[in-house]
Every structure is written in C-alpha cells, then in structure tokens.
C-alpha cells in the first residue's frame with residue numbers, strides 16, 4: 001500500500017526559506033515556480049505564505065492570492081492523510097458510481113470534495129481513470145481500485161479510517 005501524503009504544518013521560517021530561493025535569484029515570472037515549489041515541499045500553499053510571497057516578489061497580496069485560487073492544482077489547505085478519488089465520468093456513472101458515492105459519503109461522514117476536520121480522509125471527484133469497462137472505479141491514495149461494490153466500500157472505509 002502506498003504511503004499516504006502526510007506532512008507537518010510548515011513553520012514560517014520553512015516557508016521563507018523556499019521563498020528566498022526564488023526571490024534571491026531575481027527570477028522574472030517567479031510566482032508560479034515558487035508556488036509549485038511550496039506545494040511540492042509542504043503539500044499545499046499555506047495562506048500565511050501569501051504576504052511573504054507578495055513582499056518578496058513585489059506583488060500585491062491580491063495578485064498572489066488570485067493566482068493561488070485560480071489554478072486548481074494549488075491547494076490552500078493541508079492535504080488529508082488519505083484521499084479517495086471516485087470516478088464521476090459517464091461510464092462509471094452508468095455502472096453505479098452514484099450509489100457508491102452515496103455510500104462513501106454516508107460512511108465517511110463527509111461530502112464529495114470535502115475532508116474530515118481531523119485531516120484523516122478526503123473524498124474527491126475524478127474524471128476517468130481509463131478503466132471504464134470495469135467501473136465504478138476510484139483511486140485510494142493513488143492506488144486504482146476497480147469494480148467497486150458495497151463490500152469494496154467497506155474495505156476502503158476500513159483502510160482510510162484505520
């Protein structure tokens with residue numbers, strides 16, 4: 001089983017260290033590479049980094065926040081320890097993914113697109129894993145799980161809540 005992404009909340013000094021790498025090099029157009037570096041380092045772009053980035057790159061906070069919130073690749077919250085991504089594309093829908101989603105929502109106690117407040121698990125939509133003929137399908141911590149039925153939901157819930 002692959003390790004779930006689990007990173008401690010970053011300290012301001014750690015964030016500043018990453019920012020300094022880009023600001024010191026005087027890179028033009030450094031904002032996107034810097035945001036990607038923060039996301040890679042910490043798993044998300046901590047909102048407390050926004051004013052530090054703005055100052056380092058001589059941008060407004062609104063400009064930095066606008067870019068972070070515009071690109072869906074950037075997370076603004078720490079990632080959950082486990083992520084279940086359920087396919088919502090057409091073939092999986094025709095094979096019963098709506099009922100599987102309802103069961104996951106009920107069993108995990110979170111809505112689609114939400115994470116548990118304790119950071120244990122998040123449930124996210126995904127659109128086609130290329131396994132259409134054997135759906136409904138999901139990725140559980142990036143591991144494909146195909147042909148999900150109620151028994152598979154039980155196993156998934158047990159795994160991600162352990």
Ligand code: FES
Nearest residue numbers: 087089092129132
């Ligand atoms: S539609 Fe779900 S894997 Fe293709």
